[in-house]
Amino acid sequence: MTQTDHSGPLAAGTGAPGRAHITLRTLRTDRWWVQPAITAGVLFSFVIYATWRAFENAYYYATPYLSPFYSPCVAENCAPGSDDLGRLVGDWYPLSPALLILVFPLGFRMTCYYYRKAYYRSFWLSPPACAVAEPHRTYTGETRAPLILQNSHRWFFYAGLVFNVILTWDALLGFRNSDGDWGHMGLGTVVLLTNATLLWLYSLSCHSCRNTFGGRLKHFSKHPIRYRTWTFVSRLNTRHPLFAWLSLFGVALTDFYIRLLATGTISDPTFF
Amino acid sequence: MGYTAKFRVWRGTDEDGALNDYDVDVNEGEVVLDVIHRLQATQAPDLAVRWNCKAGKCGSCSAEINGRPRLLCMTRMNTFDQSETVTVTPLRAFPVIRDLVTNVSFNYQKAREVPSFTPPPDLKAGDYRMQQIDVERSQEFRKCIECFLCQDTCHVIRDHEENKPVFAGPRFFIRIAELDMHPLDTLERKHSAQEDYGLGYCNITKCCTEVCPEGIHITDNAIIPMKERVVDAKYDPAFGLFRVLRARSKSTKTMNEQADRAWSLLCSVEAGDVDYASVRSDVEDAMRQAKGVASTGTVLASLEALDHFEAGRLDEAAAEAQASLSWHRSAQERSDAWVTLARVYDAQERPTATVEAIENARRHWPDNPRLRHFGGDERRP
Numbered sequence: 001m002t003q004t005d006h007s008g009p010l011a012a013g014t015g016a017p018g019r020a021h022i023t024l025r026t027l028r029t030d031r032w033w034v035q036p037a038i039t040a041g042v043l044f045s046f047v048i049y050a051t052w053r054a055f056e057n058a059y060y061y062a063t064p065y066l067s068p069f070y071s072p073c074v075a076e077n078c079a080p081g082s083d084d085l086g087r088l089v090g091d092w093y094p095l096s097p098a099l100l101i102l103v104f105p106l107g108f109r110m111t112c113y114y115y116r117k118a119y120y121r122s123f124w125l126s127p128p129a130c131a132v133a134e135p136h137r138t139y140t141g142e143t144r145a146p147l148i149l150q151n152s153h154r155w156f157f158y159a160g161l162v163f164n165v166i167l168t169w170d171a172l173l174g175f176r177n178s179d180g181d182w183g184h185m186g187l188g189t190v191v192l193l194t195n196a197t198l199l200w201l202y203s204l205s206c207h208s209c210r211n212t213f214g215g216r217l218k219h220f221s222k223h224p225i226r227y228r229t230w231t232f233v234s235r236l237n238t239r240h241p242l243f244a245w246l247s248l249f250g251v252a253l254t255d256f257y258i259r260l261l262a263t264g265t266i267s268d269p270t271f272f
Numbered sequence: 273m274g275y276t277a278k279f280r281v282w283r284g285t286d287e288d289g290a291l292n293d294y295d296v297d298v299n300e301g302e303v304v305l306d307v308i309h310r311l312q313a314t315q316a317p318d319l320a321v322r323w324n325c326k327a328g329k330c331g332s333c334s335a336e337i338n339g340r341p342r343l344l345c346m347t348r349m350n351t352f353d354q355s356e357t358v359t360v361t362p363l364r365a366f367p368v369i370r371d372l373v374t375n376v377s378f379n380y381q382k383a384r385e386v387p388s389f390t391p392p393p394d395l396k397a398g399d400y401r402m403q404q405i406d407v408e409r410s411q412e413f414r415k416c417i418e419c420f421l422c423q424d425t426c427h428v429i430r431d432h433e434e435n436k437p438v439f440a441g442p443r444f445f446i447r448i449a450e451l452d453m454h455p456l457d458t459l460e461r462k463h464s465a466q467e468d469y470g471l472g473y474c475n476i477t478k479c480c481t482e483v484c485p486e487g488i489h490i491t492d493n494a495i496i497p498m499k500e501r502v503v504d505a506k507y508d509p510a511f512g513l514f515r516v517l518r519a520r521s522k523s524t525k526t527m528n529e530q531a532d533r534a535w536s537l538l539c540s541v542e543a544g545d546v547d548y549a550s551v552r553s554d555v556e557d558a559m560r561q562a563k564g565v566a567s568t569g570t571v572l573a574s575l576e577a578l579d580h581f582e583a584g585r586l587d588e589a590a591a592e593a594q595a596s597l598s599w600h601r602s603a604q605e606r607s608d609a610w611v612t613l614a615r616v617y618d619a620q621e622r623p624t625a626t627v628e629a630i631e632n633a634r635r636h637w638p639d640n641p642r643l644r645h646f647g648g649d650e651r652r653p
């Protein structure tokens with residue numbers, strides 16, 4: 001028989017008086033840290049890439065394709081042809097047009113129930129994995145500022161829908177050639193369409209969407225159409241984490257593809 | 273095929289305790305609880321363990337196996353490598369009583385704090401009628417076996433004993449969701465979910481869902497929907513406004529319908545088609561309903577004036593008609609108020625005032641059908 005060592009300090013929380021005296025932070029034997037480590041790595045890479053691209057302020061438009069990081073492009077200094085909503089912001093604004101709009105998709109993802117889980121676990125280690133003690137001495141969750149602002153998620157969801165419409169429009173504009181004539185299509189068109197589709201799937205599978213379409217009802221049988229919509233959204237909702245990742249990669253890869261075109265590294269294969 | 277497994281089992285009390293190593297035989301098809309029972313039978317007769325159904329249905333045998341909250345009776349031995357040491361400890365979020373047995377009364381305390389199902393008071397037991405789709409969501413939560421593994425794994429209280437008083441825990445969030453989604457439950461549970469039961473402490477990291485032996489989607493189907501309902505109730509001005517407007521327009525509709533009903537009954541009294549006594553209770557009923565949803569006491573003034581007049585209360589009729597005149601901007605309503613006043617003055621035998629009132633009524637609305645009452649001749653009532 002071996003005795004556990006009681007000399008060290010008790011692990012956070014689970015060492016509260018009356019509980020079984022076990023000093024280890026966790027007794028898990030599986031590699032519980034792999035998942036949060038991968039999540040942290042991927043999210044961090046995305047943030048680095050997105051920040052660099054947002055500040056780069058170049059190579060975001062390769063006629064007729066506009067990068068999702070820069071759409072809608074509303075600043076005075078937008079690349080020619082990229083401003084299909086008009087240059088709504090005056091010429092006093094000197095910075096990258098991406099910075100004007102990034103708050104919406106960023107806010108949408110930051111307040112997303114799935115991403116919250118992902119970054120609370122992987123960045124904030126709260127908790128890093130189930131039944132692994134977190135390092136924080138106190139915890140108040142989402143009960144006070146700033147985290148109580150997570151309740152604004154639905155506003156970003158509404159804004160996200162507007163962005164989806166714009167990005168879908170961008171994809172349709174991709175059916176032009178570089179001279180602006182309609183009825184053409186290239187690999188970029190496919191890339192933009194895929195990106196828009198993934199964004200729609202991500203938005204429609206959102207928990208706020210599920211609540212809006214029927215989740216808030218008490219009496220489904222009185223609202224048969226909303227019940228059916230809710231059922232459909234619920235089915236998508238079970239795959240929300242998947243769509244969250246796919247659409248994140250989608251946005252980054254779409255932007256990267258357009259950068260390759262804009263820098264002239266490759267040229268867009270045209271189908272017709 | 274049997275083999276000898278290495279087990280480490282926590283033994284002790286709330287005072288002190290330690291992990292103890294044992295070598296114990298395992299037969300094919302066994303679960304961890306079988307092995308714990310063999311330990312009791314062969315090497316550790318005083319080992320305390322709580323169990324009951326051995327079928328994953330009573331929720332008694334909750335413990336932690338290799339650091340993960342699990343049911344002892346539902347964890348098969350063949351999920352471990354034969355060379356692996358299997359570590360078994362009591363639940364680590366609750367006070368230990370002895371060995372693998374913990375005191376889970378925290379959960380019973382929390383259970384008592386959630387108000388039970390509250391149907392409308394006038395609903396009799398035999399009158400419950402609802403469809404399957406109305407209770408489907410709640411039924412998922414009824415699968416709960418109260419093993420409290422979700423409560424044990426939730427870091428809000430597992431890692432922070434100080435949160436126990438303010439946090440009910442995932443098992444009770446599904447209970448609150450079950451009732452809030454029930455078509456017949458009448459209690460307000462959204463504000464209390466956040467303010468009394470600590471819903472905001474949950475950061476939706478989903479460990480409760482991961483450990484639930486019943487596979488209940490605690491986070492996706494109960495906690496997040498409840499968080500969204502809290503936003504509906506507390507943080508969504510657009511939705512709040514929408515609800516107010518919809519309730520307004522609904523009650524405005526009721527008010528207009530009932531006021532019209534009362535008005536046309538009174539007009540037929542005025543025209544001499546029926547007498548007041550025969551429609552009185554209908555008029556009263558319609559007026560009560562209209563007043564019940566009216567936003568102010570004055571919107572129904574001209575209706576009340578006519579009612580007072582037909583009931584013979586001349587002074588009240590005059591007062592309401594005056595109130596209507598000072599309140600209503602629409603020409604037709606003013607004309608109607610003047611007609612009622614004309615009738616009051618006529619009944620009081622004040623011919624000058626009567627003629628004046630009729631003139632006013634005609635000025636506002638020359639075609640007011642009620643003027644026929646005065647024979648179309650404004651000078652001669």
Ligand code: SF4
Nearest residue numbers: 426474476477478480
């Ligand atoms: S999702 Fe919420 S309730 Fe469930 S374990 Fe995590 S913090 Fe606790």
Ligand code: SF4
Nearest residue numbers: 416417419420422484
């Ligand atoms: S919700 Fe699941 S884990 Fe929690 S007590 Fe019920 S059955 Fe156990």
Ligand code: FES
Nearest residue numbers: 112113114206207
């Ligand atoms: S976008 Fe993830 S929950 Fe709304």
Ligand code: FES
Nearest residue numbers: 325326331333345
């Ligand atoms: S003994 Fe009943 S659930 Fe394990």
